[in-house]
Amino acid sequence: MILIKLTGGVYYEQCMCPSWQELFGSGGRAATAIARLGGHVVLDTYADRTAEAILRQRAVLEGFTVATHAITQSLHFRYTHGLAKPAIHPTPETSSTPFRITAENMVRFGLLEGDCVVNARNAVYDPQSSRHPVPFHENGSTAERLALVLNRGEAEALHGSDDLSAADLARALSESQNAEIVIIKMGPAGALLLHDGQSHLIPSFVTPQVWKIGSGDVFVASFAHFWLEEGLTPLKAAMEASRATAYYCETKGFASKAELETYYPAAASLPKKSRVVSPPLVYLAGPFFSLAQLWIVEEARDRLLEMGLKVFSPIHDVGHGPANEVVQKDLDAIHDCDLMLAIGDGLDAGTIYEIGYARALKKPVIMYVENESEEDQKMMAGSGCTLTNDFVTAIYQTAWMAAEL
Structure with missing residues (x-):
């Protein structure tokens, strides 16, 4: 059995319009997405007692394993709408003791309450910060094969420049971050994948409704599942991840493998x-x-x-x-x-x-x-x-x- 270990935040989330309230965060959402696809995942995260109780119930229902590190209060993210920058309460303080994980396959999201030092053979990393993205290796983390998945703002901040094309930016990050794979997410324009020196455009898919909160988490989790557990090439894994993300955006739900096999929305046109x-x-x-x-x-x-x-x-x-x-x-x-x-x-x-x-x-x-x-x-x-x-x-x-x- 191939197992993915995962670390990421678990947060209370609230949206005003459309009205929505849940406990997810990048870690909780990614664990659910991988489990729903039939993957095997262990989530390590920080959580207060209420969040831990909810998370453990979800883990039983969805079929993943969870290990929590106690904090006084889990964070609340409040959105006006799905594209708005959230208000975060209380103010995040990185005071919790970092934890360490050694794994064959690892998905690491940036954390607000603390840190996680990873030692992995294969790792997928999303820094989760457009202002101050932390390089994967900065805290002592190691990986023989590293895939970076980040949005355009995070990519520019990590590289320190905003005047490069997406392809050139991916190449620069591949070299500076020692990453075998770089994926730069570009919203409705899809994503750019760099692997083996070749860049590929991954389309987004047109859906009648678009629910954006957490869509990037679903893409990262789905890519990790298809690349690490299903053994697909990075290009095929990214294409499948884009479809799984479209399913999430359309339904606010997580696709099972069977549901994804019959879900084929139209690919969006790539910008000329x-x-x-x-x-x-x-x-x-x-x-x-x-x-x-x-x-x-x-x-x-x-x-x-x-x-x-x-x-x-x-x-x-x-x-x-x-x-x-x-x-x-x-x-x-x-x-x-x-x-x-x-x-x-x-x-x-x-x-x-x-x-x-x-x-x-x-x-x-x-x-x-x-x-x-x-x-x-x-x-x-x-x-x-x-x-x-x-x-x-x-x-x-x-x-x-x-x-x-």
């Missing part, structure tokens, strides 16, 4: 090379006459920019003013844009007009609307707009559609 130099332009339509309206526009704009898209936002790029000063500038921007993301709640007259104008020009429109009736959405639905009632899904659908243009 020309679009790397000149990204698609998104027209961000929505009302901006109250703090709540301004907040959601700001959130949407920031998330789109993070994904590498260009954004025209009337409030940011034109501002308030009389019709003869602002209307033509907005209409010109709709002509220039590649697609539109519209915030539809409130049925703001200006936003509805902008949607109709964009569709008359045959521009793709994604409409995020939670609180309006089916009757009020009829014209948008009937004119070919893509409608969703979930903020994160709207952002991802915009990025996926932009990649097709």
